[in-house]
Amino acid sequence: xxxxxxxxxxxxxxxxxxxxxxxxxxxxxxxxxxxxxxxxxxxxxxxxxxxxxxxxxxxxxxxxxxxxxxxxxxxxxxxxxxxxxxxxxxxxxxxxxxxxxxxxxxxxxxxxxxxxxxxxxxxxxxxxxxxxxxxxxxxxxxxxxxxxxxxxxxxxxxxxxxxxxxxxxxxxxxxxxxxxxxxxxxxxxxxxxxxxxxxxxxxxxxxxxxxxxxxxxxxxxxxxxxxxxxxxxxxxxxxxxxxxxxxxxxxxxxxxxxxxxxxxxxxxxxxxxxxxxxxxxxxxxxxxxxxxxxxxxxxxxxxxxxxxxxxxxxxxxxxxxxxxxxxxxxxxxxxxxxxxxxxxxxxxxxxxxxxxxxxxxxxxxxxxxxxxxxxxxxxxxxxxxxxxxxxxxxxxxxxxxxxxxxxxxxxxxxxxxxxxxxxxxxxxxxxxxxxxxxxxxxxxxxxxxxxxxxxxxxxxxxxxxxxxxxxxxxxxxxxxxxxxxxxxxxxxxxxxxxxxxxxxxxxxxxxxxxxxxxxxxxxxxxxxxxxxxxxxxxxxxxxxxxxxxxxxxxxxxxxxxxxxxxxxxxxxxxxxxxxxxxxxxxxxxxxxxxxxxxxxxxxxxxxxxxxxxxxxxxxxxxxxxxxxxxxxxxxxxxxxxxxxxxxxxxxxxxxxxxxxxxxxxxxxxxxxxxxxxxxxxxxxxxxxxxxxxxxxxxxxxxxxxxxxxxxxxxxxxxxxxxxxxxxxxxxxxxxxxxxxxxxxxxxxxxxxxxxxxxxxxxxxxxxxxxxxxxxxxxxxxxxxxxxxxxxxxxxxxxxxxxxxxxxxxxxxxxxxxxxxxxxxxxxxxxxxxxxxxxxxxxxxxxxxxxxxxxxxxxxxxxxxxxxxxxxxxxxxxxxxxxxxxxxxxxx
Numbered sequence: 001x002x003x004x005x006x007x008x009x010x011x012x013x014x015x016x017x018x019x020x021x022x023x024x025x026x027x028x029x030x031x032x033x034x035x036x037x038x039x040x041x042x043x044x045x046x047x048x049x050x051x052x053x054x055x056x057x058x059x060x061x062x063x064x065x066x067x068x069x070x071x072x073x074x075x076x077x078x079x080x081x082x083x084x085x086x087x088x089x090x091x092x093x094x095x096x097x098x099x100x101x102x103x104x105x106x107x108x109x110x111x112x113x114x115x116x117x118x119x120x121x122x123x124x125x126x127x128x129x130x131x132x133x134x135x136x137x138x139x140x141x142x143x144x145x146x147x148x149x150x151x152x153x154x155x156x157x158x159x160x161x162x163x164x165x166x167x168x169x170x171x172x173x174x175x176x177x178x179x180x181x182x183x184x185x186x187x188x189x190x191x192x193x194x195x196x197x198x199x200x201x202x203x204x205x206x207x208x209x210x211x212x213x214x215x216x217x218x219x220x221x222x223x224x225x226x227x228x229x230x231x232x233x234x235x236x237x238x239x240x241x242x243x244x245x246x247x248x249x250x251x252x253x254x255x256x257x258x259x260x261x262x263x264x265x266x267x268x269x270x271x272x273x274x275x276x277x278x279x280x281x282x283x284x285x286x287x288x289x290x291x292x293x294x295x296x297x298x299x300x301x302x303x304x305x306x307x308x309x310x311x312x313x314x315x316x317x318x319x320x321x322x323x324x325x326x327x328x329x330x331x332x333x334x335x336x337x338x339x340x341x342x343x344x345x346x347x348x349x350x351x352x353x354x355x356x357x358x359x360x361x362x363x364x365x366x367x368x369x370x371x372x373x374x375x376x377x378x379x380x381x382x383x384x385x386x387x388x389x390x391x392x393x394x395x396x397x398x399x400x401x402x403x404x405x406x407x408x409x410x411x412x413x414x415x416x417x418x419x420x421x422x423x424x425x426x427x428x429x430x431x432x433x434x435x436x437x438x439x440x441x442x443x444x445x446x447x448x449x450x451x452x453x454x455x456x457x458x459x460x461x462x463x464x465x466x467x468x469x470x471x472x473x474x475x476x477x478x479x480x481x482x483x484x485x486x487x488x489x490x491x492x493x494x495x496x497x498x499x500x501x502x503x504x505x506x507x508x509x510x511x512x513x514x515x516x517x518x519x520x521x522x523x524x525x526x527x528x529x530x531x532x533x534x535x536x537x538x539x540x541x542x543x544x545x546x547x548x549x550x551x552x553x554x555x556x557x558x559x560x561x562x563x564x565x566x567x568x569x570x571x572x573x574x575x576x577x578x579x580x581x582x583x584x585x586x587x588x589x590x591x592x593x594x595x596x597x598x599x600x601x602x603x604x605x606x607x608x609x610x611x612x613x614x615x616x617x618x619x620x621x622x623x624x625x626x627x628x629x630x631x632x633x634x635x636x637x638x639x640x641x642x643x644x645x646x647x648x649x650x651x652x653x654x655x656x657x658x659x660x661x662x663x664x665x666x667x668x669x670x671x672x673x674x675x676x677x678x679x680x681x682x683x684x685x686x687x688x689x690x691x692x693x694x695x696x697x698x699x700x701x702x703x704x705x706x707x708x709x710x711x712x713x714x715x716x717x718x719x720x721x722x723x724x725x726x727x728x729x730x731x732x733x734x735x736x737x738x739x740x741x742x743x744x745x746x747x748x749x750x751x752x753x754x755x756x757x758x759x760x761x762x763x764x765x766x767x768x769x770x771x772x773x774x775x776x777x778x779x780x781x782x783x784x785x786x787x788x789x790x791x792x793x794x795x796x797x798x799x800x801x802x803x804x805x806x807x808x809x810x811x812x813x814x815x816x817x818x819x820x821x822x823x824x825x826x827x828x829x830x831x832x833x834x835x836x837x838x839x840x841x842x843x844x845x846x847x848x849x850x851x852x853x854x855x856x857x858x859x860x861x862x863x864x865x866x867x868x869x870x871x872x873x874x875x876x877x878x879x880x881x882x883x884x885x886x887x888x889x890x891x
Contacts, residue, residue: 013191020180027179031172036165039136040127042078043163047127047138051159054084059145059153067093073161080135080162081111084142087155089121104158113137113162120158134166209237212244221248285359285382288366290375291338293318293331296366297377305352334376337363341373348380357384407506414503416494419444419463422502431509433481449477449485466492466503475510486511547583549781549854551876554580556787559879560794580876603638604646606674606683606750613650614672621658621670631673636683637752641730649723649734653687653746656720660691660744681752682732688745693738702736773818773890774798778808778834779852780826784875788821791879797886805829809837812845818890820845821873821882824853824861832864846870848889852877 050069057066066084073082074095083094083104091099091107099107105117112131116139119126123141130137138161143153212225224244227237279286280300288296295313303309308321318327333346343364350357359380365373404411410428412421424439432439432447445456452458454477466472472492479485492505558580561573610632614621621628654670661668671688694702703724720734727734732750739745775797777788782803789799800817802808806829808822820838824831831851839846851865854875865872871889873881 013188015187020184027176028173031176032169035168035172039163039165039168043127043136043138047140047161050161051140051142054159055143059143061145070095078163080164083160085120085158087157116160120160123156123158136163136165209240216244221251285380288375288377289318289334293327296375333363337365337376338373341365357382358387410507412505416467416501416503419460447478449479463503467494469494487514549784549875551580551583553783553787555876556791556879601640601642604641604643605638606636606685607632609643609646610650610672613647613654616651617654624658624662626658626661626668626670629669629671633675636674636676639683639750639752645726649726652723657687657689661689664691683750683752685748686745688743690743693742693744694736696738699736772796772798773886775886776800776808776811776817776820778802779823780804788882791882795883805834808834818848819886820849821852822849824851835868850885
């Protein structure tokens with residue numbers, strides 16, 4: 001408070017000094033102006049008086065008096081100089097004698113009064129302030145007369161009167177200064193009085209309060225003033241003490257608040273820093289402008305795009321930064337955001353150095369504390385590349401769709417999770433017979449055959465592996481809208497379409513390929529079977545040849561015994577002949593199966609074909625414990641067919657029945673029946689067993705190539721397909737039925753049609769046939785030669801034998817023969833070579849050659865016999881066949 005007792009008086013002293021300064025600065029110029037105006041008035045009066053006096057004196061010609069009037073002015077302290085000039089501008093009288101007779105223009109510059117020279121020369125009247133404002137210059141014209149022309153002006157001169165103005169101004173300043181000092185003295189006295197009052201009445205108590213306040217300000221929250229009394233300082237002291245207490249409490253809270261605020265501030269600064277980093281590191285252009293378009297903020301991406309620094313942009317209007325035209329393009333969008341007071345999205349274009357860019361700008365209003373929108377913040381993302389990519393994608397999608405729809409394979413796009421169809425191409429719709437909308441509503445089950453492994457569950461397993469990244473390739477049995485079952489080659493792969501994982505499958509119709517493959521496989525199997533049969537045929541040829549020779553002897557001898565012996569011998573011979581003939585039939589059947597010759601149709605008794613098939617399969621049936629029941633009708637007419645092919649069909653059906661009964665418990669039966677339906681003129685043969693049968697669902701499939709219900713290794717799946725083909729080639733049908741009592745029944749139906757009998761009836765023996773003939777028998781087997789010789793000898797023919805072809809040629813060269821029986825297989829010179837030698841040597845005898853053989857499997861032998869046109873007797877032969885042949889050739 002000690003400063004207060006000095007401060008207040010000092011303030012009063014300063015006030016006094018300022019008051020004095022104001023007086024000096026304001027009142028001095030004013031007083032000088034007043035002094036100047038007073039001097040001007042006096043000068044004007046003096047100049048007027050002097051002008052009139054001088055004119056009067058000079059008009060009267062009293063020059064001396066006039067000079068006296070001027071000279072008197074030299075004693076006037078107010079006059080600096082006074083001068084009178086004649087009509088030539090020369091000084092005629094003046095307060096300064098040195099000027100007399102001199103031009104006024106020459107002397108005035110000596111005292112710095114050249115400014116009135118022109119006025120004097122021009123005889124103008126006026127008052128002017130002299131140089132520096134220290135004098136007043138009065139000038140006027142004075143009329144001058146001549147002595148002889150009293151009171152008549154004949155010329156004019158000039159009057160100059162200069163007043164001293166500096167003295168009056170100095171007096172005015174001095175007066176103002178005295179007044180200022182007077183008042184300053186009074187103010188100083190007042191300051192001294194106030195200092196005394198403050199010191200004795202206020203300073204000590206106030207100093208105490210000040211010290212307490214200073215200590216409180218220094219942080220001592222427990223300090224108190226301790227002032228007493230009811231006056232203002234006492235009350236102020238008590239108020240200060242209360243305030244100190246409150247300050248202490250407040251300070252404590254404030255420190256806590258400051259600590260919390262400091263923490264919040266640090267977090268806020270960290271948050272601001274993070275926000276700043278986010279904004280500056282964002283790839284989007286971010287900016288803020290106020291309602292007038294003045295930039296408030298731009299991030300680094302904005303700086304990079306526009307090539308300007310934030311410091312050069314913030315605070316400036318957009319039109320000043322980017323130009324009026326460009327700013328105008330965005331101002332309308334900003335105004336919409338402000339008017340609607342909501343977030344809006346715009347597509348804005350921006351010309352940059354590398355071309356026109358397109359931005360998606362999300363703009364939202366910025367609000368102040370009162371909620372009023374004061375600006376717009378924009379976040380702009382460059383979508384130029386995205387648009388280009390979208391354009392390229394649209395072009396790619398168009399190309400994809402064109403390729404997709406133009407593909408020759410059926411293409412399906414499936415959902416990766418459910419395998420639902422989400423897209424198909426035109427080929428898929430065409431292949432399955434559905435419209436696209438219908439296809440999208442179908443499941444895989446609707447396009448499958450439904451039979452394992454071609455069901456919905458099977459498809460889902462394949463799709464699961466494809467979804468896991470494996471490649472999918474399989475053959476699928478599908479069903480079209482019409483119900484037709486077709487085969488498809490399916491390839492599947494996981495792909496990404498429109499950013500989503502999908503399963504792409506391509507289905508190619510391979511039904512015809514499957515059929516071709518089946519046909520090729522059937523042909524391959526047929527070729528394989530032919531190769532096996534060819535090998536079997538070669539074996540059978542040797543076996544048949546070896547069997548036929550002894551069988552021929554047995555059959556022929558048995559027949560001879562029947563013809564010559566007694567009754568008991570005839571019965572025994574008959575049994576021998578029957579057994580031998582059965583053996584011969586079996587051999588012939590094997591040979592017929594092994595021949596694989598082109599179909600040759602002729603009259604066929606179907607019951608004989610059935611019997612021949614049972615001869616082959618009979619032992620296998622008996623060995624399997626199978627009972628064969630026959631129900632063959634007697635009225636079954638012959639049909640025009642290939643006996644060997646029908647034999648193959650029936651043998652296949654019997655073997656299938658035998659194999660199906662192998663695991664059958666209890667009685668095992670195979671029933672073969674034949675009958676003739678006169679109404680339809682069709683012959684029906686049924687092969688039925690009491691085995692497990694064929695399920696109804698497989699009735700059509702059992703005739704498909706390579707489909708079999710037999711265990712692995714027991715069937716190829718081609719037997720029934722081939723059998724059906726043979727039967728249908730004969731104009732008939734082969735079907736399967738399931739009887740009520742169980743088992744399976746295969747039914748063959750064949751047309752009965754007209755049958756041509758190509759065989760000539762046996763010629764009856766005529767009397768001339770009993771003539772004796774010379775017969776040459778050529779065979780390398782002695783038993784055959786002897787048997788033939790005995791047969792022919794008993795027919796009263798002369799017989800010549802030869803064991804080889806060369807021996808036969810010697811015999812023919814020595815004697816003439818009517819008939820020649822030649823075996824086809826002989827060492828040295830066989831039957832073919834012998835025939836060619838006969839043709840060359842004895843052409844006439846070639847027509848009398850009869851070939852004998854037990855092997856017609858060899859294709860070259862069959863071709864040779866057919867080419868030669870000669871008759872053939874197959875072993876084993878009957879005596880009647882031999883005798884008839886001699887009669888026919890010798891006739």
